[in-house]
Amino acid sequence: MGETKNIVLFAAISIAVFFGYNALFISPQQEALQREAAQQAATQVEDGIAPKEAAPVDMDSAEASDTALPEPDNSDIGHVKIVTPELSGSLSLRGARFDDLLLVNHKVSMEEGADEIRLLRNAGQPDAYYARFGWAASRQESDFVPGPRSAWTADSDTLTPDQPVTLAWDNGDGVRYLMKVEVDDKFMFTVTQTVINSTDEVLQVAPYGMITRRGEPKTDGLYILHEGPLGVFDNKLEERTYSDIKDDGNFEATDITGGWMGITGKYWMATLIPDQKASLSVARMKHSGGAYRVDYVENWQQIDAGGSLESQSRFYAGAKIVSTIDAYAEKYDIALFDRTIDWGWLWFFTKPIFAGLHWLFQATGNYGIAILAMTVILKLILFPLANKSYRSMSHMKDAQPKIKKLQERYKDDKQKLQQEMMALYQKEKINPMAGCLPMIPQIFIFFALYKTLYVTIEMRHQPFFGWITDLSARDTLTPVNLFGLIDWTPPAMIAIGVLPILMGITMWLQQKLNPQTSMDPTQQKVMSFLPIIFTFIMAGFSSGLVLYWTWNNLLSIAQQSFIMKREHARREAQGKTSS
Structure with missing residues (x-):
């Protein structure tokens, strides 16, 4: 399980570094070089x-x-x-x-x-x-x-x-x-x-x-x-x-x-x-x-x-x-x-994502709604992977008392602990890698959608609802200036919009649903701070992308809660029957 957490942590940090570097260092516009003087241009x-x-x-x-x-x-x-x-x-x-x-x-x-x-x-x-x-x-x-x-x-x-x-x-x-x-x-x-x-x-x-x-x-x-x-x-x-x-x-x-x-x-x-x-x-x-x-x-x-x-x-x-x-x-x-x-080197994936979004826009008349609908469709397509992953997470959560006993019993014998843990995983039908399965296609989907929202003019100046008037621009409604009540434009670094804040909250809630296994204290701290880190990083990205991530998190929370509760109830009923 430690290996799984390392993989998840590595993927999360990689995404954070990637988007953080763009948002904090490259994305802020550098002033263009001075124009040639008119007289020089004439010659x-x-x-x-x-x-x-x-x-x-x-x-x-x-x-x-x-x-x-x-x-x-x-x-x-x-x-x-x-x-x-x-x-x-x-x-x-x-x-x-x-x-x-x-x-x-x-x-x-x-x-x-x-x-x-x-x-x-x-x-x-x-x-x-x-x-x-x-x-x-x-x-x-x-x-x-x-x-x-x-x-x-x-x-x-x-x-x-x-x-x-x-x-x-x-x-x-x-x-x-x-x-x-x-x-x-x-x-x-x-x-x-x-x-x-x-x-x-x-x-x-x-x-x-x-x-x-x-x-x-x-x-x-x-x-x-x-x-x-x-x-x-x-x-x-x-x-x-x-x-x-x-x-x-x-x-x-x-x-x-x-x-x-x-x-x-x-x-x-x-x-x-x-x-x-x-x-x-x-x-x-x-x-x-x-x-x-x-x-x-x-x-x-x-x-x-x-x-x-x-x-x-x-x-x-x-x-x-x-x-x-x-x-x-x-x-x-x-x-x-x-x-x-x-379209990028994933053009064969990015173009269908755009085609689907554009078709949904033509059907709904709103690109924000199209993003929400596209997310639901993608969730349905990926349901078999998610179902398998969340079932394994449910088994892992139920097995936590047994895992802790093994860790205490074999704390001085790492090799024996590993053997007993693998035997337990096999008995409890736990796949340590299952938690990574939904992440792989989600990463590709995220990058494809990010690319689509960023480069296509069809998304430019497209409104959603309320304060979101341009899905291709960052969310500027921020509590830092009391949502505009204070006549002050805060620096972009601290002007965290409402959507990124909601995204960070949903990311934290989803994190709480995952089984709490023992891991290195440093890893635990990094994992606990990821929602905050991503909130600041995503604040500079297009509202459409943040809308997708927030909605995707909410759907994942609902899906994960339903599957894990159902699997937990099934295992309890199975245990009573066998006893």
Whole structure:
């Protein structure tokens, strides 16, 4: 039994250390590094791209002419307005940049009048965040292909799901470039580029796409959530944090087909999706000149004199809504596109947990109720394990007087005590490991639910009842300031909410139901303090997760009490019958 207690204690302390470290050291937000000064940002220019085989053109010289300019031309020459049910903003005609985008159905907070989430920002800003598409060419003239300073024209001033827009740029030397931009009612742009060669020579060109983000954004800093550059290259997911790219070097994949690459946050992302059958010369995630960038370039393609060439790619800019992303993955056959949401290495378990929760939400209209219902369902599924465990606990509790007698009789003979204890366990049908059986799946369920509540936007700003207005945020109703009656915001370390306190109480009650066996005094003290430790740790976690744990504890107490009382009564009746 001592071995069982050691295992339980080890598991409990491991969980406490894991969540305590995140809550107390990593989770408190570190201030982002200072933004680059605006003047410095103005002098920064994006380095261009071209296929590797483009000798003498290398990967970073397609737009090299810009680096010679002290101040790249970001002047406003007009915009195409973007209006969809989900997005608003504009497409700049200077460089044909996607650099102004708001998510109209998502606010920065739940406060009345809160601003809309801004995803993309103008290229002239110190925290610019934008996307561009274009062409690399084997000819070296700086104005042969459109670049970041090129002035495009548009056939319409507004882009909507029902009204595409075609941009045009002419190099004045017999080559015309067209860019047809379409957008759906969600977050997907389709960009169709065309090169029309009116010269009498054969041209070599290659389409590319790039996303640039200047400065390093503020992130949650938790290792369970990836924020930064990521992509799928040859059906393999690659993730790099901002520090990975800056400190450890750039990522580069060559000679691949299709895939995708982008920059992701917790709930929002911008992602390039080339033609899934296109051969890419190179795709990169890199840091240069104070900016982070993901890009790709296809292999060289030939345009005969008097001919033309068309290339189509897509650009996802918006919220990471599970159903939307899954629909795009199926519609456009995008490999592993669902991994834009960080489901973790237990994705095969986390995704079904989310699917079940979301289905229950659709049935009940409340994610809090969905969490309670999901917990009941999981309890029913795990009932055989719990039943076996609690029956063994009941036998252990009934056998406590016999165990104590053996411990007193053989206190000087450990080997004999162990032999007699094993014989007693066998006679009383006690399985010392049975208490650990329900814990194993519960740990996986807890982590999966924690991941789901933390990373999915569907949980963001979802209310439960009463004071719990956001299941994805911590419980802020605390007795420390008399539940808000005192106009004072206590430090997060001591601002223990009502839900975490209830969770700690239920954890203590459940602990009291377990058989009290002899163990090392130090272990006893640690075990007795675990409810308090977990109360402080869980205070910083999402209300939805604490709600799950509290409700799970209450169900476990009811289940354990019922099974143990029933088993105790059965054994008493059996004893009377045999006597």
